[in-house]
Every structure is written in C-alpha cells, then in structure tokens.
Amino acid sequence: MLVYFVRKRPDVPFDWIFLMFGTFIIACGTTHIMDVWTLWHPTYWLSGLIKAITAFVSISTALELVSLIPQALALPSPAQLEEANYQLAKEVAERKKTEEVLRESEQRWQLALRGNNDGIWDWNVKTNEVFFSPRWKEMLGYEEYEISNNLDERVTRVHPNDVECVTKTVQDHFAKITPFYINEHRVLCKDGTYKWILDRGQALWDENGNVVRMVGSHTDISERKQTEEALSNLLDQLENKVEERTAELTKINESLQAEISERQRIEEALRESEQRFRAAFHQAAVGIAHVGIDGQWLLVNQRLCDIVGYTPQELQLLTFQNITHPDDLEADLQYVNRILAGNIQTYSIEKRYLRKDSSIVWTNLTVSLVREPSGMPKYFIAVVEDISERQAALRERKRSEERLQASLKEKEVLLKEVYHRVKNNLQVISSLLSLQSEYIKDKQDIEIFQQSQQRIASMALIHEKMYQSPDLAKINFSEYVQDLVASLCTSYERNASAIALNINIEEHILLGLDTAIPCGLIIHELVSNSLKYAFPAGRKGEISIEIREIVVGEILLNVRDNGIGLPSNFNFTDVASLGWQLVDALASQLAGNININSDIGVEFQITFPII
CATH class of the missing domain: 3.30.565.10 (Histidine kinase-like ATPase, C-terminal domain)
Structure with a gap:
C-alpha cells in the first residue's frame, strides 16, 4: 500500500523513506511467519537470514530517520500551509485584477487612438523611433504601411520655412525653458499639398535630466488658418470701411439736427394722416372692419353697417359666422385657416351675407391678417363691397353671351x-x-x-x-x-x-x-x-x-x-x-x-x- 501511495503521489517529499518502511514491515511480518514455521519444520538458517535482513532494514531505516528528522521538521505545518495558500490566493486575485485593469486601460487607449480626431505620436529619443497613430497618417492622406517609424519621416514632411521654428521649439522644451512643446507649422501631405497643424507634446526626463521620450499629438487647423486669413482680410476691409464710415458719420451727424426737425414735421403729418384715416375709415364707400381671430367684429364703419343692416353696437355682439350664408361659410373658413397658417397673405372671395331683415346681399370680401411683432396673429382687416348690382349685371351678360354664341353659330x-x-x-x-x-x-x-x-x-x-x-x-x-x-x-x-x-x-x-x-x-x-x-x-x-x-x-x-x-x-x-x-x-x-x-x-x- 505504501508503494501504491508513492506511485500515485510523485510530489510527496522523501518518497524513499516510505519504500524503506514498506520493506521493513514486510520483513518483520515474514520473520514472525518463519517463527511459526520452525515449530514444525526446523529451517533455522532461512529464518536467521530473514531476521538478519529485517535487522539490516530496521537499522538502515533508523539511521536514515536521524538525518531526515531535521528536514521533516522544516516542512510547513498545516496551519502554515493554509496561511501560505491564503496569501497565494490573495496574490492571484490581485494579479487578475491588475491584469483586468491593464486590459481595460489598453482598450481605452486603443479606442482613444481610433476615436480621437487628433493624430498621436510617440518619440523614443534614444532609438530615434516614432510611433504614428493611424489617424496621424490618415490626416496626411497616407495608408498604414506607407510611413516608417523613423523620425526622419516626420522631419522631412515639415515645410522648409517652418523647420527652424519647430527645431527651436523642441530644444526650448528639452531645456525646460517651456513646460510644454506647442507649435503651429505646415506638413507635407501625400498629394503634394501642405496642411497646417497644431503640434503639441510633453517630454519625459530620466534621473540624470536627459530626455528619453516625448509623446504628443497634432490637430488639423487648415480650416482655422484659412478662416484667420479670411478674417485678416476682412479686418483690413473693415478698417477701410470704418474709416469711410467715420467720414460718413461725420456728415450724418451734421445732418441729424435737420432730420430731427424733419421728423417732427413728419410726426405732425402722421397725426394729421391718422385723423384723415379715421375719417376715411368711417366715411369709406366700402365696408371696412377689424375682425378678431375668433371671428368677433371688433371695429366696423358705417358703410358695413348699411350693407348688412345692423348698427355698430349690434354687429359687435356678433361674429362673421353668424351673418355668413351657410353655403358660403365652409369656403370662407378654409381661406381663414390658410391665411392663419401662413400659406397666403390675403384672399378675396365673393360671398353672401344675411342681413338683419333676413334678406341676402352679395359682397366681394377681401381679407388680410395683421400680426404681432412676434409673428402671432392679431386681427383681420376685412374690406366688404356690395356687388348685388354687379351680380345682376353678370347674369345679364351671361344671357347676352348665350345669344352671341347662337348668332355666331348661325354665321358659321x-x-x-x-x-x-x-x-x-x-x-x-x-x-x-x-x-x-x-x-x-x-x-x-x-x-x-x-x-x-x-x-x-x-x-x-x-x-x-x-x-x-x-x-x-x-x-x-x-x-x-x-x-x-x-x-x-x-x-x-x-x-x-x-x-x-x-x-x-x-x-x-x-x-x-x-x-x-x-x-x-x-x-x-x-x-x-x-x-x-x-x-x-x-x-x-x-x-x-x-x-x-x-x-x-x-x-x-x-x-x-x-x-x-x-x-x-x-x-x-x-x-x-x-x-x-x-x-x-x-x-x-x-x-x-x-x-x-x-x-x-x-x-x-x-x-x-x-x-
């Protein structure tokens, strides 16, 4: 059984001692069996040999145990093993957590590189190698494989007129004169054109004060530069305009007093015009009214009252729907809805009104809408013309046209x-x-x-x-x-x-x-x-x-x-x-x-x- 145990557990320390104990147990058992055997068969030499072997194995095992005991005592106890296992499990969990954080950080970094509209670069100053992000290459019109990771790839693409400025800015940052590297310059694109970029970076120094690394980004500012150039031109034009406008304002200022006097005269004329308008409103040969959005008669002149047979007070208690002929009301309301929706500015229709004495009067109605400064509807202005006689004339003209058609047919x-x-x-x-x-x-x-x-x-x-x-x-x-x-x-x-x-x-x-x-x-x-x-x-x-x-x-x-x-x-x-x-x-x-x-x-x- 001890041999079986050692074969199944190759990780057990001192496995040879188990084999010696197994040999000793077998030898002892065989010695006792031989003692019983010699009661009937006197094979003392064989019995003595077995006892000698047993003694040898027993002494050898005892000697080995002497050197083995200190090593066995050095083995950790079950409590120590349990504590060690606990610490090990804790370290494993911490490591997994750290690895998970690192994976998330790596994913965020990759997403930032892909999603950021800026181009990212990472310059290893010692090896002179530069990492360019895909966006950096894409911004200049290159594919991923078309640019190497050598610094010369970047330097040779800087506009010749901007190389000196870029070099000085980098040197000032390396010398810690400036806390950050930031510069605007032009970069050569794949199609041969130059693009304006805003280049920013931050260096990393070692314990000896030497720059070992610099990381940064560049942003396409071509549109901004074009805008600035346009604004510069516009500012020049504005300055010229301001000078011209100043001269004009001087002349305008000289004429303001005359205009004030003229405005006072106009205001007086407007007051007189308003008085004439009121007189014209009430004495007009056609009916004129202000009508609320709900159809209420707000202000009416005398001619409208004469057309429909109501007094101003009676009419202001009614709506236009009350006195419109039922057959004409739907068409009238459709036009009202269209003018309120802003589809039309004004409309004109021929419609019938019901007079106070229940008779019918034909009118030509023209309606426009007055709005608030905010655009909200305020009220309607309605002009009503009595065309009853015109309708009779139209019917007579229709009969004349029919007679002319008959005559024309005869002549044909x-x-x-x-x-x-x-x-x-x-x-x-x-x-x-x-x-x-x-x-x-x-x-x-x-x-x-x-x-x-x-x-x-x-x-x-x-x-x-x-x-x-x-x-x-x-x-x-x-x-x-x-x-x-x-x-x-x-x-x-x-x-x-x-x-x-x-x-x-x-x-x-x-x-x-x-x-x-x-x-x-x-x-x-x-x-x-x-x-x-x-x-x-x-x-x-x-x-x-x-x-x-x-x-x-x-x-x-x-x-x-x-x-x-x-x-x-x-x-x-x-x-x-x-x-x-x-x-x-x-x-x-x-x-x-x-x-x-x-x-x-x-x-x-x-x-x-x-x-």
Missing part, C-alpha cells in the same frame, strides 16, 4: 355655305371652260383654256378646304398642296414612278384665304412648268415643294426640280408668258421676294410675311 353655318357655293360656282366656271374648249380647234387656244381651268380648280380646292376646316379662317396648307399636286400630275398625265414628288410642309403652318389663294396659284404655275418642260422625252426626275417658317412671322416657299433647267440667257423680268407674270404679280401681292437658282434644274425661293 352661313360662312360654310358661302365657301361651298363659291367652290360650286368655280367648278361651274371650270365646266363651262371645258365645254367651250370642245369648240376650239386651235391647239394653243385649247391649252390656254385648260390652264385657266386648272387655275380655277386650284382656287376651288382652297374653298373646299376652307369649308372642311375646323377653323373657317385658315386651312392646313400641307393637305391642300398634296391634293393640288396630285391633281396636276393627273392633268398632265405624268407617270408617278417617273417623277418623284417630295412635299415638306410644316404642319403648324395655317394660312388664311388671302394668303392661301396666291400661294396655291404660285405652286400651280411652278409645278405645271416643271411637269411640262423640265423632263422632256419621258426623262425621270424629282420635284420638291417646301414651306417652312424661317423666322417668326416670315414664310419660305421653295419649289425645285432637277430637270433640264432654264436657258443660259433666261431673264425672269423679260419673259412675257402669262404664267411668269402671274408668279411675279402673286409674289408682289404677298409682299414677297423671288430668288431663282438654276445651277441644277430650277429652284424658286419666295419669302413673304404671314398676314
């Missing part, structure tokens, strides 16, 4: 009938010319009759478009030109695939009758000439018609073909044909200008004002 029907009959009459004339041409044998005369018939048809087409137009005074000229050119192509039996027609007319151009007829005849003449002469012997080509507004109030009419063109000696003013004379006369009728270009084919440009 009549004008459409006129357009229709003119168109029919022109078609009759065209038919007569067609019948007459059947009795004419001369080819040239027949052609003249056909041209006249086509011109009449172009005018009839305008009257037809006028008849169909929603606006009886103007037509959509684009539709008219398309129908006119299609009719001409049919008359001259031109193949649509041989001659391409390009019509480009701005949709918003609407022409009246006096402008549409000359324009239509001009287009008729120019397109007819192109169809007859520009493409001989079945030649293919293109005819373009363009009408657009080039400037406000001025129209460009452009008719162009890419045919054989005009003769080289062609002179428009010397041509005696009826067609050319019509174009010239119609352009003059439109007060237009003609420009002819025959570089490729023939191009007529006519500009004229819109009538």
Whole structure:
C-alpha cells in the first residue's frame, strides 16, 4: 500500500523513506511467519537470514530517520500551509485584477487612438523611433504601411520655412525653458499639398535630466488658418470701411439736427394722416372692419353697417359666422385657416351675407391678417363691397353671351355655305371652260383654256378646304398642296414612278384665304412648268415643294426640280408668258421676294410675311 501511495503521489517529499518502511514491515511480518514455521519444520538458517535482513532494514531505516528528522521538521505545518495558500490566493486575485485593469486601460487607449480626431505620436529619443497613430497618417492622406517609424519621416514632411521654428521649439522644451512643446507649422501631405497643424507634446526626463521620450499629438487647423486669413482680410476691409464710415458719420451727424426737425414735421403729418384715416375709415364707400381671430367684429364703419343692416353696437355682439350664408361659410373658413397658417397673405372671395331683415346681399370680401411683432396673429382687416348690382349685371351678360354664341353659330353655318357655293360656282366656271374648249380647234387656244381651268380648280380646292376646316379662317396648307399636286400630275398625265414628288410642309403652318389663294396659284404655275418642260422625252426626275417658317412671322416657299433647267440667257423680268407674270404679280401681292437658282434644274425661293 505504501508503494501504491508513492506511485500515485510523485510530489510527496522523501518518497524513499516510505519504500524503506514498506520493506521493513514486510520483513518483520515474514520473520514472525518463519517463527511459526520452525515449530514444525526446523529451517533455522532461512529464518536467521530473514531476521538478519529485517535487522539490516530496521537499522538502515533508523539511521536514515536521524538525518531526515531535521528536514521533516522544516516542512510547513498545516496551519502554515493554509496561511501560505491564503496569501497565494490573495496574490492571484490581485494579479487578475491588475491584469483586468491593464486590459481595460489598453482598450481605452486603443479606442482613444481610433476615436480621437487628433493624430498621436510617440518619440523614443534614444532609438530615434516614432510611433504614428493611424489617424496621424490618415490626416496626411497616407495608408498604414506607407510611413516608417523613423523620425526622419516626420522631419522631412515639415515645410522648409517652418523647420527652424519647430527645431527651436523642441530644444526650448528639452531645456525646460517651456513646460510644454506647442507649435503651429505646415506638413507635407501625400498629394503634394501642405496642411497646417497644431503640434503639441510633453517630454519625459530620466534621473540624470536627459530626455528619453516625448509623446504628443497634432490637430488639423487648415480650416482655422484659412478662416484667420479670411478674417485678416476682412479686418483690413473693415478698417477701410470704418474709416469711410467715420467720414460718413461725420456728415450724418451734421445732418441729424435737420432730420430731427424733419421728423417732427413728419410726426405732425402722421397725426394729421391718422385723423384723415379715421375719417376715411368711417366715411369709406366700402365696408371696412377689424375682425378678431375668433371671428368677433371688433371695429366696423358705417358703410358695413348699411350693407348688412345692423348698427355698430349690434354687429359687435356678433361674429362673421353668424351673418355668413351657410353655403358660403365652409369656403370662407378654409381661406381663414390658410391665411392663419401662413400659406397666403390675403384672399378675396365673393360671398353672401344675411342681413338683419333676413334678406341676402352679395359682397366681394377681401381679407388680410395683421400680426404681432412676434409673428402671432392679431386681427383681420376685412374690406366688404356690395356687388348685388354687379351680380345682376353678370347674369345679364351671361344671357347676352348665350345669344352671341347662337348668332355666331348661325354665321358659321352661313360662312360654310358661302365657301361651298363659291367652290360650286368655280367648278361651274371650270365646266363651262371645258365645254367651250370642245369648240376650239386651235391647239394653243385649247391649252390656254385648260390652264385657266386648272387655275380655277386650284382656287376651288382652297374653298373646299376652307369649308372642311375646323377653323373657317385658315386651312392646313400641307393637305391642300398634296391634293393640288396630285391633281396636276393627273392633268398632265405624268407617270408617278417617273417623277418623284417630295412635299415638306410644316404642319403648324395655317394660312388664311388671302394668303392661301396666291400661294396655291404660285405652286400651280411652278409645278405645271416643271411637269411640262423640265423632263422632256419621258426623262425621270424629282420635284420638291417646301414651306417652312424661317423666322417668326416670315414664310419660305421653295419649289425645285432637277430637270433640264432654264436657258443660259433666261431673264425672269423679260419673259412675257402669262404664267411668269402671274408668279411675279402673286409674289408682289404677298409682299414677297423671288430668288431663282438654276445651277441644277430650277429652284424658286419666295419669302413673304404671314398676314
């Protein structure tokens, strides 16, 4: 059991003594067994050997105990062990507490470094190494890895003009001339610009008076410096302004006495004006009143009393809600709420009041709000005008407008009938010319009759478009030109695939009758000439018609073909044909200008004002 105990407790001191005691116990027990054994079997030599071994172990153990006793006595007692354990547990708790405080302090320091808007630096003077906080590097635009911990990194970033000042300030602090190191200077940023900083620090000296460490921070004061510079400029400007203002005040002071006299005169005039205002208030031709925020009549003039049929005393016992017609009250209150909320400054509505005799009077009400200097509503000013007669006149005017509308409708029907009959009459004339041409044998005369018939048809087409137009005074000229050119192509039996027609007319151009007829005849003449002469012997080509507004109030009419063109000696003013004379006369009728270009084919440009 002692051997088992020693094996399980390797920390027990003097473990060998336990093994010797175990050997001694076994030897003693064996000696007693042998004494019993020799009663029957006389093995005395074996018994004596065992006793000799037992004696040897017993003496050896006793000798060892002699040297072991002082060491055993030196072992702490259970009370001492308990006290030692208590002190040890106390030290362990203190150490844990200290470690916890250190961890919290470290966390606060790290949070302070991360959260502080200032850059932190820690300079080990002996090793010349500097710790720069992330904010210090960030303030200058650098990443964490872009700046080393060498002091030169900081010195080389100081503006050359500020290095001497910074060096002297540090030296004064190291020499204890100044209690703190503090300096304002410029530092080079990553982007090449300089930033103003406020640099502060505190040195740490050893027992020999040598500086071993210096810790500090720097703050970005660029905005403050800019503000100071702006303020400096502003102060200079203010000084100039003060000088100018002093001169002005001198002049103002000289005129104060005159102004005082003038003010006294104005005050007298104001008193007279107030008296006139009171007289005007009570004698005004319209009703005027001061109305409280709750709707109470505070001050009324005589005209308002005449309009609603109450005396001033009776009216001041009522509110405006009491005498407002029920159907008009909600609208009136909505305006009141809007003016109180500041959404509007004043409002004017037509409303009905209930007179004292229960009759209804129509009024035009204009209301504005008077406020206290603090902005709180004080009272309303209401101007009430009797418009009963105006309402009757409005009803009469409405009936007159209805009669005018009926008359206008009749005239519209009549004008459409006129357009229709003119168109029919022109078609009759065209038919007569067609019948007459059947009795004419001369080819040239027949052609003249056909041209006249086509011109009449172009005018009839305008009257037809006028008849169909929603606006009886103007037509959509684009539709008219398309129908006119299609009719001409049919008359001259031109193949649509041989001659391409390009019509480009701005949709918003609407022409009246006096402008549409000359324009239509001009287009008729120019397109007819192109169809007859520009493409001989079945030649293919293109005819373009363009009408657009080039400037406000001025129209460009452009008719162009890419045919054989005009003769080289062609002179428009010397041509005696009826067609050319019509174009010239119609352009003059439109007060237009003609420009002819025959570089490729023939191009007529006519500009004229819109009538």
